[in-house]
Amino acid sequence: MDKSPSTSVRDAILGYGSLIVWAMCYLGALVLLRKFQLEGWVRVAVALLPIPPFVLFLSMVLAEIRSLDELWRRIHLEALAIAFPLAVLLLMILGLMELATGLSPNDWSYRHVWIFLPIFYAIGVLVSVRRYK
Amino acid sequence: MKNRLRVLRAERKWSQAEVAERLGVSRQTVNAVETEKYEPSITLAFKMARLFDTRIEDIFQSDDNSNPER
Numbered sequence: 309m310d311k312s313p314s315t316s317v318r319d320a321i322l323g324y325g326s327l328i329v330w331a332m333c334y335l336g337a338l339v340l341l342r343k344f345q346l347e348g349w350v351r352v353a354v355a356l357l358p359i360p361p362f363v364l365f366l367s368m369v370l371a372e373i374r375s376l377d378e379l380w381r382r383i384h385l386e387a388l389a390i391a392f393p394l395a396v397l398l399l400m401i402l403g404l405m406e407l408a409t410g411l412s413p414n415d416w417s418y419r420h421v422w423i424f425l426p427i428f429y430a431i432g433v434l435v436s437v438r439r440y441k
Numbered sequence: 442m443k444n445r446l447r448v449l450r451a452e453r454k455w456s457q458a459e460v461a462e463r464l465g466v467s468r469q470t471v472n473a474v475e476t477e478k479y480e481p482s483i484t485l486a487f488k489m490a491r492l493f494d495t496r497i498e499d500i501f502q503s504d505d506n507s508n509p510e511r
Contacts (some may be wrong), residue, residue: 331487337455376467377465377466377467377470378470378481378482378485379466379467379470379473379479380467380470382479401467428505439478440469440478440479441469441472441473441478
């Protein structure tokens, strides 16, 4: 809450910058792994490419959460309390549907499911914000 | 828990944003406390008491009037 304007701008640039770099690394890794015949260890290195920018993004998110006041910290805590069970429910249902209907792992693999987790978190934030509005 | 934050703020003709800035919290937090949707931490309650130069119990009144020492 007590950040100077220059610190806020720097944090925003670092935060959004790391998010953009992470997204580019992720999409780049997807293209490289799908379109090119890479050697075994190179494939693993490319798959791990998004980790460093994501760690930077995560550290910026944590710093931002720590700078929030007590109500906003509670909102984010409640968002997690909503998002986590939804993620468990999604994975559980997908696992059961795979058994029940032969749901193809190619359609619902890790690379398709993870995108739902930030969506659940966003839903949690919206629900919690409405509660205190 | 009921509170007199809105009354105390109105007496001083302060906006929610002004109170929020003086307390070092967001305007949403001040609004949520005023509308009794959020009960502040003891730290924030002390800050509010200091800001309005009064006691915590003059700002916040418990719905439960029973005495816990009895």
